[in-house]
Each structure stands twice: as structure tokens, then as C-alpha cells.
Amino acid sequence: MSAVLNPARPAPAAARPKTLLLHPAAKPLLFALCLLPFAWLFYGAWANTLGANPAEALIRTTGDWTLRLLCITLAVTPLRQWTGQNALARFRRMLGLFAFFYASLHFLSYSWLDMGFDLDAIVRDIPKRPFALVGFTALLLMLPLAATSFNRAIKALGARRWQAIHRAVYAIVLLGLLHFFWMRAAKNNFAEVALYAVVIAFLLGWRARRRLIGAPAR
Template sequence: MVLKSLSTRQMSWLKGGLFMLGLAPFVRLVAAIFTDQLGANPVEFITRNTGDWTLYLLCLTLAITPLRKLTGWNWLIKLRRMTGLFAFFYVALHFTTFLWFDHAFDVAAMFKDVVKRPFITVGFAAFVLLIPLAVTSTNAMVKRLGGKRWQWLHRLIYIIVPLGVLHFWWMKAAKNNLFQPLLFAVLVGVLLGMRLLWRRKST
């Protein structure tokens, strides 16, 4: 019963803890760079690490509403914005790594690669779709857009996460390593299926 409602102080501590946890992978990555622990292929390590954490956080963002409904912990919804912004932070690092190390900030060459390779195409599409969600994450933007339009815009997450999983799947398929992508696909399928089931029951 205690978990169903938290005081302002408890919520503040919880958000602080979530912030530290969200920042931890980045701190660890920076430490690995400065201690030369990125392995034989540093670019691949950074790309994989930032991409993995993007997917972890996107799935966590998608899981917050189902978890709230199943547990009655309504305070969970207050953690969704920070989780989503950390997902955008890591996907921005992921994209920057791709643009910087793979293309030396040559935007024209980057776009040629995006068009040429389907797994990059879907990954880039997911990144672009995440930008308006991050930009409109503030309370001021919610007021400016209006609640309904804001909600419709943020339903893009239901497209973005599957695109992210597909990007990961195609990348791993080239290496015949589909175990982890399959786990992500099942998890996302369950989370989206739960939403669809609840929506049907409410109509």
C-alpha cells in the first residue's frame, strides 16, 4: 500500500536515483574511453553500447504505463519523461558516433548510407521520430500543443520502438546472432499487445 502513493520528498529522491542510474552507463563509457578499455574496435564498442542502452530505456519507457496499471503505482508515470529523455540522450550519442566516426560529419555521405542500407534507414527513421518527442517533453510544450494533440504526437513511441527493434534485428542478423533481438521483439510485442487489449476492453 505504501508504494501506491509517495510523498513529494520520496518522489524527489526517486527521481534523483533514476537520474543517477540513467547517467551511469554514460559515465562508465567515458571512463572506459579514458582508461583504454574499449577493446580492439572502440567505435563498434561505443556504437553498440549506446544503441543497447537506447533500446533498454525505450522499452522501460514503454513498460511504465502497463506496470502502473498492473500495480496501481500511479507515481510511476512521473518517471516516464526522464526515462524517455535518457533514451533520446543515448540515441543522440549513437547517431553522433555514426555521423562522426563512420562519416567524419559528411552529411551527404551519411544520407547515402542511410538510403543504401535498410537497417540504417529504419534506425535513422526512429531517431528522427524521437526528436519531436524530446522537444515537446516539457510542461510548457504540453500546454502549447494542448493535451490531446500532445498525446497523439507522443503515440509515435508505438512506431519508434518497433523500428528500433527492427534496426537491431537486421544488424544482428548479418552476424547470425538473433537471440537478443528476439528477446526485445517479444518484450515489445507483449507491451504493445497489453495496450491493444486494454484499449479494446475500454471501447
């Protein structure tokens, strides 16, 4: 009788975002969105619309998207805590892998467009320039994170060891910020650096506070 008197009611507002996040199309949509900067760069290189210095545009933009995606990846856990949308966690792995993808493109663009794939020149150049050394170190630290971003790796390493490895993301984002600072310092442009510094300080500060009170921070 109650089923007749109370027909199916719309889901509560809080449940609707969760339903959308769990939709089968959610991950493919995020994948496509993360590929948009690459598609734009690819088209720009093909159509010669990247400006007077296409090489600089490719190197700078891939680096910018690496730092942005690192920040977005770190923002998943706070957003999940504040909104109660635990389904957000299912996107963190993809976001992290796309950060590594753009970091790899950033290094590839430098190796190709700046150094002409001359391995000897690259090996000599990186230690000479602090910003290049810091950026390369961040890329190296990202390698084990990308290599272990799979369920089998978690099972093989154990959850505690896996989490210890993936905490390197905090060092990576700080190295990325330092790399970005030195790149912008050459042009005396610190506005964007300050913005990223505030965002990163907030994301890492939130985690530090959670650790102090004994709450999970991932």
C-alpha cells in the same frame, strides 16, 4: 484518548513504495542511474578499455541502451496499472528523454567514428543501407517527442494533440527493433533480438487489448 491508545502505526506495505517514489531524491537517483552507461562508456573510451574495436563498442552500446530505455519507458504504464503505484508516471518523461539522449549518442558515434563527420558521405550512406535508414527514421520521429516533453508543450498543443504526437513511440520502438534485427542479422545473432521482440510484443499487445476494451493505455 484513541491517539494515546493507538500510537502512530507504520504505513501499510502498499504505501511505502509510493512514499519512496514521491521522495525528493527519487528523480535525481533515477537521473544518476540513467547516466551510468554513459559514464561507463566515457571512462572506457578514456582508459582504452572498450576492447579491440572501441568504435563498434560505442555504437553498439548506445544503440542497445536506446532500445532498453524505450522498453522501460513503455513498461511504466503497465507497471503503474498492476501495482497501483501511480507515482511511477512521474518518471516516464525522464526515461523517454534518456532514450532520446542515447539515440542521439548512437547517431553521433556513427557520424563521427564511422563517417568522420563527413556530411556528404552520411547523406549518401544512410539511404543505401536499410538498417541505417530505419534507425535514422526512428531518431527523426523521436525529435518531436523530445521537443514536446514539457508541461508548456502540453498546454500549447492540448492534451489530445499531445497524446497523438507521443503515440509515435510505438512506431519508434518497432523501427528500433527492426534496426536491431538487421544489425544482428549480419552476425547471425538473433537471441537478443528474440528477447526484445517478446518484450515489445507484450508491451504493445497489452496496450492494444486495453484499447479494445475501452480502457486508457497510456
